[in-house]
Amino acid sequence: MFASPMSLTWALFVLVLAASSAEHSDTDPYMLDSIIQNLKYLLKDVEVNKTGFKEIGKGFYFIEENQKQSWHTALSICRRMGAHLATFQSEGELNAVDAELNIRNNGYWIDANDLGREGHFVCWTTGSPAPYLKWKRGEPNNLCNKEHCVELWDGLMNDEDCTDERYFICQTGDGI
Ligand SMILES: [Ca+2]
Numbered sequence: 727m728f729a730s731p732m733s734l735t736w737a738l739f740v741l742v743l744a745a746s747s748a749e750h751s752d753t754d755p756y757m758l759d760s761i762i763q764n765l766k767y768l769l770k771d772v773e774v775n776k777t778g779f780k781e782i783g784k785g786f787y788f789i790e791e792n793q794k795q796s797w798h799t800a801l802s803i804c805r806r807m808g809a810h811l812a813t814f815q816s817e818g819e820l821n822a823v824d825a826e827l828n829i830r831n832n833g834y835w836i837d838a839n840d841l842g843r844e845g846h847f848v849c850w851t852t853g854s855p856a857p858y859l860k861w862k863r864g865e866p867n868n869l870c871n872k873e874h875c876v877e878l879w880d881g882l883m884n885d886e887d888c889t890d891e892r893y894f895i896c897q898t899g900d901g902i
């Protein structure tokens with residue numbers, strides 16, 4: 727299982743403290759060696775975090791198309807992998823990721839919702855307006871006044887009931 731970013735952060739913090747204290751004492755070479763070994767292990771763990779993520783453009787994406795989940799569960803699964811639901815900065819980025827999706831005529835949850843204020847779609851990750859949205863014709867329609875999460879469906883977006891189960895796309899790396 728992946729190490730969470732928080733546990734990695736804490737481990738690195740402790741190691742930096744240990745390294746700092748070693749620096750100011752008569753340095754114990756065994757301690758330094760131990761710190762270096764631990765750092766190597768942690769860096770290896772960070773590499774492992776990318777397992778299952780595919781590099782597309784500037785980002786790494788994990789495309790879940792075996793199990794469908796609600797939007798909130800999908801969000802939680804992405805976060806447990808040290809990632810977040812995918813967002814798109816441009817049409818080019820959206821098209822590049824869409825081209826990697828194997829199941830057509832199906833929805834994939836992405837990071838955009840109007841749970842806070844109807845009609846104002848923001849990213850959960852940043853709290854800022856979704857940078858790029860490409861709606862299907864007639865969407866977003868907030869059907870039955872209960873569609874507040876955004877899915878990608880054949881290259882276009884639709885607002886959908888957050889409790890509906892969909893495939894989903896996680897993202898990590900620079901292309902937030
Ligand atoms: Ca809505």
Ligand SMILES: [Ca+2]
Binds near residue numbers: 866
């Ligand atoms: Ca809709």
